Amino acid sequence: MAQQKTYEEINEKIKRGEAVVVTAEEVIKVVAEKGVKQAAREIDVVTTGTFGPMCSSGAFINFGHSNPRIKMKKVWLNGVEAYTGIAAVDAYLGAAQLPETDPENKVFPGRFTYGGAHVIHDLLAGKEIRVEAEAYGTDCYPNKKVDTIITLDDVNDSFLFNPRNAYQNYNCAVNLGDRTLYTYMGILKPNLGNASYSTAGQLSPLLNDPHYKTIGIGTRIFLGGGIGYVAWNGTQHHPNVLRGENGVPKTPAGTLSVIGDLKQMEANWIVGLSYIGYGATMAVGIGIPIPILDEEILMYTAVKDEDIYCPVVDFKEGYPYSKPIDLGFVNVADLKKGKVIIQGKEVITTPQSSYPRARLIAATLKEWIRQGKFELTRPVAQLPGADADIQFKSIPERNPGGISLNGNRRNQ
Amino acid sequence: MKNKIVCYFSAAQSEQPIIYRLVKNYDLVVNILKADINPLKQGYLVMELEGGKDKYQEGLSFLKSLGVIVEPLSEKVVWHDDLCIQCGACASFCPTEALAIDRDTMMVSFEDAKCVLCGMCLECCPTRAIVLHFDIKEAV
Ligand code: SF4
Ligand code: SF4
Numbered sequence: 001m002a003q004q005k006t007y008e009e010i011n012e013k014i015k016r017g018e019a020v021v022v023t024a025e026e027v028i029k030v031v032a033e034k035g036v037k038q039a040a041r042e043i044d045v046v047t048t049g050t051f052g053p054m055c056s057s058g059a060f061i062n063f064g065h066s067n068p069r070i071k072m073k074k075v076w077l078n079g080v081e082a083y084t085g086i087a088a089v090d091a092y093l094g095a096a097q098l099p100e101t102d103p104e105n106k107v108f109p110g111r112f113t114y115g116g117a118h119v120i121h122d123l124l125a126g127k128e129i130r131v132e133a134e135a136y137g138t139d140c141y142p143n144k145k146v147d148t149i150i151t152l153d154d155v156n157d158s159f160l161f162n163p164r165n166a167y168q169n170y171n172c173a174v175n176l177g178d179r180t181l182y183t184y185m186g187i188l189k190p191n192l193g194n195a196s197y198s199t200a201g202q203l204s205p206l207l208n209d210p211h212y213k214t215i216g217i218g219t220r221i222f223l224g225g226g227i228g229y230v231a232w233n234g235t236q237h238h239p240n241v242l243r244g245e246n247g248v249p250k251t252p253a254g255t256l257s258v259i260g261d262l263k264q265m266e267a268n269w270i271v272g273l274s275y276i277g278y279g280a281t282m283a284v285g286i287g288i289p290i291p292i293l294d295e296e297i298l299m300y301t302a303v304k305d306e307d308i309y310c311p312v313v314d315f316k317e318g319y320p321y322s323k324p325i326d327l328g329f330v331n332v333a334d335l336k337k338g339k340v341i342i343q344g345k346e347v348i349t350t351p352q353s354s355y356p357r358a359r360l361i362a363a364t365l366k367e368w369i370r371q372g373k374f375e376l377t378r379p380v381a382q383l384p385g386a387d388a389d390i391q392f393k394s395i396p397e398r399n400p401g402g403i404s405l406n407g408n409r410r411n412q
Numbered sequence: 413m414k415n416k417i418v419c420y421f422s423a424a425q426s427e428q429p430i431i432y433r434l435v436k437n438y439d440l441v442v443n444i445l446k447a448d449i450n451p452l453k454q455g456y457l458v459m460e461l462e463g464g465k466d467k468y469q470e471g472l473s474f475l476k477s478l479g480v481i482v483e484p485l486s487e488k489v490v491w492h493d494d495l496c497i498q499c500g501a502c503a504s505f506c507p508t509e510a511l512a513i514d515r516d517t518m519m520v521s522f523e524d525a526k527c528v529l530c531g532m533c534l535e536c537c538p539t540r541a542i543v544l545h546f547d548i549k550e551a552v
Contacts, residue, residue: 051497053538113540186501187536194504271497273538283497283538337515338504350504352538354497355518 001177007378010044012289014375019044019075021369023286023362024203024290024301031302036295039302045124045369045376046301048208049222049287049361050200053273055184056164056235057282058094059120059262060346063088063131066148075133077119084133088141089144093119095272095282105277109182115280118272120160123152124224125267141385158262160270162233166286168206169310170347172197172330174342177316179274182277188315193314195340196350200358201305201332206254208301210247211386212239214290215369216379221258222287222365225269227259227374230288233383247300250309250329254383269361285357287365291376294386305333312342322394414462416445416485417472418548423453425478438471439463446546455460457486458546486547491522495541501505502542505532 011020020043022030027046031039038060061082065073071088073083079099082091097116104110123129133146152158173185173196181188185196201207209215219230234255243251269285269364313319330340333348368374384390419502421430426449434440461468475482491511503513503520506513510526511533514520522542533542 052499109535186538187505196501271539274540275538276535281538283499336518348504350536351500351518354499355499359518401548 003294003376004040004294005044007291007293007376013044013374014369014372017370017372021045021047021289021366021368022206023282024048024303025359027301028202028304029296036299036302040292040295040298043292043298045366046208046290046292046298047287047362047365048200048203048205048290048301049243049285049358049363049365050166050204050353051269051285051357051361052198052200053184053281054162054165054167054284055070055096055281056085057160057162057284058092058097058116059123059158059160061091061158062068063089063091063133063150064154064156064404066143066146068142069140070124070133070135070143070146071138072133072146073135075131077129078122078131079129080114080116080119082116089098093102095120098280099271100258109277109281111276112274112278113274114282115274117270117280117282120262120282121267121270121272123263124265124270125159126151140151144388150264152181159259160228160262160265161231161257161259162234162284163257164236164255164257165284166205166234166256166288167199167252169249169308170198170212170252171313171319172310172335172340173313173315173319174327174347175316176314176318176325181315182275184275184278184281185315186275186350187277192342192345195330195335195347196352197310197330197335198352199308199310200353201308201336203355203358203362205286206256207248207303207308209288209290209297210243210249210303211299212254213297213300214379215256215288216291216382218377218380219288220374220377221260221264221289222285222361222368223260224262224285225266226260226264228258229377230256230379232257236392237384238390239384239386239388240390241386243386244307245310246303246306246307246396248303251311256286256383258300274401277384283354285361287361289365289369289374289376291329305336306331308332310335319341359363413465413468414460415460416460417457418483418485418546419457419475420481420483420549421455421457422479423551425480426453426455428478430475430480432476433474434461435472438467438474440467440471448548456548458548488524488545488547489522489527489529489533490543490545492541492543494520495539496520497539497541499538501536501538502533502537505536506530507532
């Protein structure tokens, strides 16, 4: 297909305030009315959005030094530990981290009211956070203890760096057992009592660019209400899966690792979540613009909920014990209508990802681009595509017989 | 029978082993849901009381004889739409459509009058935007 537009041409139009931008929802109608050819000529950018729980998220923080200086061995923010196995006052606070005092699932199901994600949200909300740090003390970093109060303004740097976000498609979770399950997909009632799903469907970034033709490393995005970038393919990026004729994966596939300055984000778009019986996690708002370089790219963005399928997975045995139980696929349009048929039974659907928020993100990004505040970027490198030789691995079960930790090599 | 009640009491009453007597003398099952006693030893106790019909009435009379003010508990579910992220999870658990999704906009709304206080939404809401509110008066 002949190239119709370049990134540079689109950016010129954005600068002049002339770019034609529509959301991934609006584009469906435009294509239906005008046809692919004309729509591809007219539309410059399609904006996507998603807002849902994404556990693999967290923030790097550089606290600045105490006087005397400290090399933190451990650090807690409002009682939630951040990882400090890096430079002296650098730390990484994971969204799913819990305070040591959390009762967890000792009284089942646990409530998990506060975790790393809630701390990050509180930082964004401008709240005061207690920071406690311990150290063993060195000649260069003599201090052994810090106990103070900070706000986001007080730290040198803080950037969100999420190893795995924006899953391209996701499982629809059900419970074939006879007791209620408390999972990262929410509460699953027994005997196919409900079907829980988590996708923005036709608005979801990677479902609108199924072959990663425009979304790649370096792509500028809406992240948490501010501007961020795609840093890498996310962990568990697994593009070579079953796909429909439209190229859309029928199982979880690609993922993104994203990065962005926390200081310019908003509390509204980074929200701490508490999943009963499971743990703490974070709702992350992501929006990605797709430049309409040619007709093929436009066609992908016109994907409808009806064209997207999710595999149904049992969380009693199937998921936790990796048992292959075939429950077929369900359609996102049906999931959104509130009922699907699984094993001949009508099952109520439970959403986890916020469609109204996804819609708002796509609309916000559209406005930013229309006002010339946000220009598009050509990826500096592509994400591994469907033809990449990526295997989905599990932890090997081996017997650690020897005592040598670094001398033994496998397969040699 | 089984009911949720609020007991308001004064300093003199809070000195007494009220719960112990309810259990021992009236054979009632007492489940304390919420309690607040101020430094002046005045306060309230929200509890679920369960037992035989006669014993239950006698237990209540005993409380009243001590001067404790007993009222049926009025609870309600409060939806904080500023905390709600519009995920829609609660609506799929709500048996009465008090919490319901508009399928065009996928927006969730809450209609107080339809709520039967089953409590499902309190468990499943990941942002804790839905809370149970006890209607408690200022200290009596
Ligand atoms: S308490 Fe029960 S009836 Fe009331 S809103 Fe929640 S789920 Fe619906
Ligand atoms: S579960 Fe909570 S956050 Fe989600 S729609 Fe209901 S009230 Fe809002």
